[in-house]
Amino acid sequence: MKITIVGAGAMARGIAIRALAGGHEVTITAKDTGKAVALADELRAGDTGGGRTAVAADDSAVDGADIVVLAVPFGAAEQLAARYGTRLSGKVLVDISNPVDAAFDALAVAPGTSAAERIGEAAAPGTRVVKAFNTTFATTLVAGQVDGTPLDVFIAGDDEAARNQVADLVSSGGLTPVDVGALRHARELEGFQLLHMALQLRAGGHGWASTIKIVAP
């Protein structure tokens, strides 16, 4: 698949590494094109999965994509969803954001909604918004596993085919997709990740190296 990742930070890097491991074509685009080029160069040098990495300097980055991943904070993601407009119609738009306050003590969206739903409202009709990768810290995506177990990637979205496409991206990169149904279930994914992030600040925290997992026999 053709995956466009918007952003050039740690989460963009982690998701790109998994996508390349799955053999996909990755395009990086970012506000700071220099950072996008640097990330693409690093990815190209490190890739052993047979994927391809390109850089795009403008909004046309999303035109050819099967999946567009907004690897930016919530506020920026909401603005981008609106700005891309009908360019995204019919495409899968992945929101990875965690709308939390500075102390990781409360959600920054109102009860009864979620960042993913807000982004869905900002996007043009026909954009197939999927929540994914919000519980996987950047460093854990690089290896794809924690303590020998593949990461769970929780997937919520109203379009089943879109959820399945993201699940294929996740599986191909060696991770475990966990489909939790409708987009409104992003509320519960964002809520639990708030707790997971807060645990990093406490004594006995996990240094952003832990992951949320459904462990089964």
Added chain:
Amino acid sequence: MKITIVGAGAMARGIAIRALAGGHEVTITAKDTGKAVALADELRAGDTGGGRTAVAADDSAVDGADIVVLAVPFGAAEQLAARYGTRLSGKVLVDISNPVDAAFDALAVAPGTSAAERIGEAAAPGTRVVKAFNTTFATTLVAGQVDGTPLDVFIAGDDEAARNQVADLVSSGGLTPVDVGALRHARELEGFQLLHMALQLRAGGHGWASTIKIVAP
């Protein structure tokens, strides 16, 4: 510690088994005293942890307890919290409930609150309400682990000493306490468990034998 467990169902049994493994004194009380007696008999026969099991037939069951666990559904738990009144003042009251609809598709409490907070409102002032054990299915509590890893027990409550007491109960039973802070964080615990329960209904579900775990290196 003296642990009174209200209820004689599968969750009462599971939590009692862990408490006895930790060497605590367990009192079972239930609306159906016959069921309480049967559970206590079974626990006494199976206990190898050196704990003690008793049965109480009326509300005095809570009087001598350090920790009272409401191992009943949310509606009943809310009613019991009100009925016990000032008997619970100063005590630790553990809410384990998951307020979900019949299809496991939505929470049965309003956005911006939680079963635990509702129980806190129903309880007399000075009752130290703690959310715990809502993400651990009954069958997993019997063994205390899934796939060789001890269960995580997420703990929320406004009274730090109360959270620590519940953490001690959890640790002594061989489980891993995870303190997530204030009682309002029960919202996120109940939300994520909704997803965990829903996963049991799907193709590839885990037969109520899975657990939510923070996996760290």
